[in-house]
C-alpha cells in the first residue's frame with residue numbers, strides 16, 4: 818500500500834473517484850476529469866490516494882492556506898473503498914497528510930465530521946485530533 822500525491826489526472830482516477838465520492842455523499846456530483854485537474858493544479862491543495870497494485874482504494878484532500886494569524890490546513894473528503902476498510906488505509910492516509918503538513922510548516926490541521934460517522938470520528942480521535950469546543954457554521958442560501 819502506498820500513499821501518492823496525484824499531480825496528473827488519469828481515467829483510472831476519474832473512475833476510482835466515481836466509486837469513492839458517493840460513499841462520502843450520496844448526492845454529490847461525481848468529479849469529472851477537468852474537476853480533478855482543477856484540484857490537482859490548485860495552489861495549496863494536495864490530493865492524495867492510497868493505492869495497492871495500481872488500484873486506488875482511498876483518498877484524502879489536504880487544503881492549506883495562509884491567513885493573518887498564520888498557516889493553516891483542512892483535511893477534507895477522507896474515504897476508503899468499502900471492501901478495503903478496517904485494514905489501516907484511512908489511518909495511513911491521515912498520517913501521510915499530517916506529516917506532509919508538518920513538513921510545510923503548518924502547525925495545526927482542522928477537520929469536521931458528522932457524529933453519525935462513527936468510524937471516521939474514532940479514527941480522527943485515535944490519530945490525535947481533539948474535539949474542539951467551537952461552533953461550526955454554514956451559509957447555504
Ligand SMILES: CC(C)(COP(=O)(O)OP(=O)(O)OC[C@H]1O[C@@H](n2cnc3c(N)ncnc32)[C@H](O)[C@@H]1OP(=O)(O)O)[C@@H](O)C(=O)NCCC(=O)NCCS
Nearest residue numbers: 895896897902903904905906907908930934936937939940
Ligand atoms: C472513516 C474511514 C475513512 C476509515 O477508513 P479505514 O481504512 O477503514 O480505517 P482504518 O482501518 O485505518 O482504521 C483506523 C482506526 O479507525 C477506527 N475505526 C475504523 N473503522 C471503524 C469502525 N467501523 N468502527 C469504529 N472505529 C473504527 C479505529 O479506531 C481504527 O483503529 P483500529 O483498527 O486500531 O481499531 C472509512 O470508514 C470510510 O471511508 N467511511 C465512509 C466515509 C467517511 O465517513 N469519511 C469521513 C468523512 S468526515
